[in-house]
Each structure stands twice: as C-alpha cells, then as structure tokens.
Amino acid sequence: MTGAFAALDFGPVWEMRSELLKGIWTMVLISVVSFALAIVGGLILAGMRQSKSRPIAWAGFLLIQVLRGIALYVLLLWMFFGLASAGGFQFEPIPAGILALSLLNSAYLAEIFRAGYEAVPPGQKEAALAVGLPRRTWFARIHLPQVTQITLPAMGNVFVDNIKDTSILSVIGVTELLRESQRWAQFYQLPFEFYTAAAVIYLAIVTLVTFGWRRLERRAGRHLDTTRQVRRSRALIFGIGARSETATAP
Template sequence: MDWSVLWSNRDLYASGLWSTVELSAAAIAACTLLGLVIAAIRTSRIPVLAQLARCYLEIFRGTPLLVQMLFIYFGAAYLGIGNISVFGAALLALTLFQGAYVAEIFRSGIEAVPRGQWEAARVLGLSRTQTFASVILPQTRAIVLPPLVGQYLSLVKDTSIAVVIGYAELLREGQAIVDRDGHPGMAYLAIAVLYFVICSPLSVVVRRMERKAVTA
C-alpha cells in the first residue's frame, strides 16, 4: 500500500473533515432547537398546532433524507424560492429530517416527567410557560440526553449524503482523490477512520450516560 497517497492529499482530507464538522455542528444546533419547539407544540393544548406538528413529523420521518435533500436543492428554483447554496440545502435538509426524530425524543422525555410536577407548579402560581422552562425541561434533559447524543451520531454519518448535491464533505473529497490518484481502498479507509474520529467521542459519551442511568 502506498501510504504517500494519503499524506500527499492531506489538505483535501483536512478540508473535507472541516466541512463535515462544520455541517454537523450547525445541523445539531438547528435540529435540537427545532425538535424542542416541535415537541413543545406536540405536548401543548392547542389542537391545531399539535396536528400541524404531527403532519411535519409524518412527512419528514416517512420520506428518505436523500429525496428531501435533492428536492430542497434542485426543487427550490422550480418553486420560485430562488437560489440556495449547497451548504444551505444540506443544512436545511438535515435539520428538517433529524429535527423530526429529535422532536420525538424530546416529546418522550417531556411525557416521562410525572404529571404531578405540572400540578405542583400550578399550585405555586407558575404559568404553563414558566413551568415548562423551569420545572419540566431540567428534568427532561437528564432523560433525553443518551438517545439525543445517539441521534447526533446518526446525523454526523448522514452528512455524507450531502455528496449528491456537491457539498465538499469527506466523501466527496475522497472521491476526488480516487478519481485523480486511484487507490480507492486506501482512500475510503482513510474516510472511514476520519468519520470514526468524529463519532468516537460521542459514542463514549453515550456509553457513559447509559452506565450512569443503569446505576442511578
């Protein structure tokens, strides 16, 4: 195996790694916020909004991420929305897709908090919004963190799908190296290792959280 191929293309690998980390970090932040909002709506007492949130979940959990990403990037022009950047399309698709799963994680955590907490807060004179922010969410956080971090792992790996719209993440840069220098086995092995480097810390966090949950 010619290891010099990896070293000579280190700049491309570094660029792809940074692009993947950048997209992952932005999508994690965006889908977490979206998921929390949708979960709050789903557990609210406003039937119309709760039904709209349910429709969103059904659509984005029931269609492939690949299709959503292609539709957002190539379909925007046909819908008269205007041009959207490759990064913007990839971020929006990942946010909407992963946000649907994150919302269900948050909803399960919110519903796992004993109903008596809501009633106790109401007796203390707290509004529903104050109760949600100050009483329910802190308890929900401990419940949802392990599955939430696991979902983030899935998101990081899903960034590779952005290659279909031309985003220069790890997989696309690896393909460029293969097209130019050959050695596909070595190139894709390096990509797999770099994905492992990104995901391994999150995997460790999940395992530690699960162990703490078992011993608690």
C-alpha cells in the same frame, strides 16, 4: 493475499491530508450548525404536538410524519435540483445540506422531546404548585433537569447519525470528507486507500463524540437524585429493559 496488501500505497492519502482536513472541517461545521437548528425546530414541533389547540397539534403531527417519511437523499435532490428546475429558489450546496439535515432531524428530536416531557410524573407539578412554587421555578429547577437527563442519550444518537449523514451531501457537491475522498481516490486511482482513510476518520470522530456526549450526560445528571420512575421512563424511550435498570435503584 499478503502480496495484495503489500501493494497498497497510503502515501498519497498522507500527501492530501490538508485537503481531507478541509473536508473534515466542512463536515463538522455542517453537523454542528444543522444539529443546533434541528434542536430549535424539534422544540417548536414538540410544542405544537403538546398544544391544547387541536389544529396546531394536528399540524405538528403531520409535519413530523412528513419529515420523518422523506429520505434524506430524496429531500436533498428535491431542494437542490427540483426547486431550481421548477423556477424556485436556487440553494447553494452547503445551505441546502444544512437545511435538509435540520428539517429531517427536527422531526426525530421533536418526538424525543415530547416523550421526555411526558415521562416526568405530572404529580410533581401539582405538588410544586400546591406548596406555592412559581411555575417558572418548577420548570427550570425541577422539570427541565429531569427532561434533559432523560432525552440526552437519544439526542446523542441523533447527533451521531447527523455526522454520518453529512456523507450524503456529496451528491449535491458539498466538499465534505467523502467528497474529498472520492475526488482524490479517482485522481490517484487508489479507492481502497482513500475510502479506508475516510472510514477510519468517521469512526474516530463518532467515537470521540460518543465519549464526549457520555460525559455531558453525567454532568447534566450530577445534581439529580434519579428516581425509579425517571429510570423506567428513560429505559422505555431507548428500548432498554426497564427491569434491569430499576432493579438496582436505591
């Protein structure tokens, strides 16, 4: 076993670091752009689900279920190869990957936004309007900060999954990190070394994003006096035991 590990050669991995860095940059670009678009799409779908018009609400519900039910791999193949073979629009690899990730994650974010919106006690709005507070002020100063604090942890989970899902885009030729690793692993005949390097890079990026998102969560809630109800609602959204969360609340 020791002799087998001694035969490993990570030298080519270091030599190809510039190519791997290009793949990392492509991965980061796709992750950020697709997640930003998914937030917009999620807000739109959540608004449709909250609509008082039943046709619009049902349309939002059906769109969310369809997008959540399609595997990313299948969606990519359908968009990149299926549409082109049927005489439709031919996507370039990167735009196709961004669009597929955006559509998929917008459905998950829509449910997160909807749950966060409904988690805030409705009595707060009634009380604010009763004392003459404008709706816009109530939403911006009271409702939105609480919704943000409730939904940020789940949004972070979606963003982390989005980063890892970029590896699937290699199937349509996107030259992200995994694609570059595959390319040079085959060239040097060193699959263990290059795939190990790719795994370590993914782990490092996800760890950095996780710690950065935690700081964002604390910053978003620094001015809030978190109530028992908000703590309980947040716990229910993420499957955390609400009793342990609320027991320590002042």
